[in-house]
Amino acid sequence: MRLTACLLLCLVVVKCDDGQTVSSPLAGFLQTVVDAFPVLCDVFFSVFGEVNEIAFQTALSAALRLVDLAFPAKPPPRVPEPWWGDQAKHDTSIRRFTVHFSDEMIADLRYRIHNRRNLTQPLHNAGNTYGTHAGYLAHFLDYWTDGYDFGAREEWLNSFPQSITNIQGNVILLISSPILSTAPTLGLDIHFIHAKAPNPHRKKVLPLLMLHGFPVTAFEFVYVIQDLMEERDDCDFVFEMIVPHLPGYGYSEATYKIGMAPYQMGIIMKNLMLRLGKPQFYIHAGDVGQAVGDAVAVLFPERVLGLHTNFPFRYG
Known part of the structure; x- marks a missing residue:
């Protein structure tokens, strides 16, 4: 009792x-x-x-x-799916993407670092309390100009299969009397890593959408991807990982229109998964990505099989 x-x-x-x-x-x-x-x-x-x-x-x-x-749960609201791009596109293809650090880009970066203004002398015994310690920052600037191996990093990043596809760019009908015409709407190019674990034993495949936070990129997950690529004898499933850059991050296109909130990024992520033929999927997310993942789970519960976060945070 x-x-x-x-x-x-x-x-x-x-x-x-x-x-x-x-x-x-x-x-x-x-x-x-x-x-x-x-x-x-x-x-x-x-x-x-x-x-x-x-x-x-x-x-x-x-x-x-x-x-x-x-208290029966109310169905999620139907939300519009606007276009966010600046250039007319109607391309639903999935295009291979390769990271490339050109010699011109590297030379420009090194030139700007070498020719920076002198850093302000830091306060004594303050550490990073009042901002990044100038001596500490100088160490990293020297590493970027003289120690960082761009070629080796480029090769390593390209060991993960990557693609780009345009999301929410559709042909719409324009009414201009007396003629009906069509015009492409403006989608965003979304970059993503698409890694499939080897599956020699034909185990169940679990699609996993992984959403990064701020101020990092999708590449923060590459070590996790490597771990999840390994087949385990104690599991009857393997993962297929879709790891996109959120709009405006990394190699994903940014919008120049106001009003893009986490839930609208969530709509784009849902449409990315549908483009890849994944009508249902799991989500892992943290920080800003968790706000986006939450939106996907709330607005499209029939799509999301499970949501995991390592950084629960409420935005707005």
Whole structure:
């Protein structure tokens, strides 16, 4: 009875200021409780004595069903899918991409670093408290000009298969009486790494969309990709990883229109997965990418099989 009473307390209805009932956060909270029940059993044990784990799971599952019946989830809103590009394109092809550091680019970078203004003398014993320490920064600038092997890095980055495709650039119908005509809308070129784990034993393939944060790029995942490419005897599945640059990051095209929010980036990412023939997929994301991944999961729950984050953060 004491356990039941505690569960009933979880079913308190939260009211908004305008009188509307908020049920989704409550249901999500209870689901988290179900997932974490081994730890919670220890908590309940310290408070109430020995707890029957099976009864605990059953009671929580029943509570979740009651929440779903009492407060059925509303379907996600239908959102527009505008075009964000600046040039007319109607190209749904997937084009191979190769990283290339030209001699001109490297020479220009080294010239600008060599001919920079003198750095301000840092404060004594301040470390990086008041900004990046000038002596510390100078070390990296010297490395970029004289020590960094652009050729070796270019070769290594190109060991990961990469492509570009234009997203949300479609042909639309223009009405100009008395003639009907068509014109291409303006999509964005999205760059992505597409790595498929070897699958000699024909295991189940799990599509995994990996979304980076700020101020980094998709290449932050290359070491993780290498680990996930290895086939494991204790798993009945392998991963197929799609690792895009968010719009405006890395080699993905930026928009010059105002108003692109994380949820609109999420729409682009969903459409990228559909372009690649992945109607359902998993997501891993962190930082800014987590805000984008959240939007995909909320707006397109039928597409997202699971969402994992290493950096939960709420934007807006």
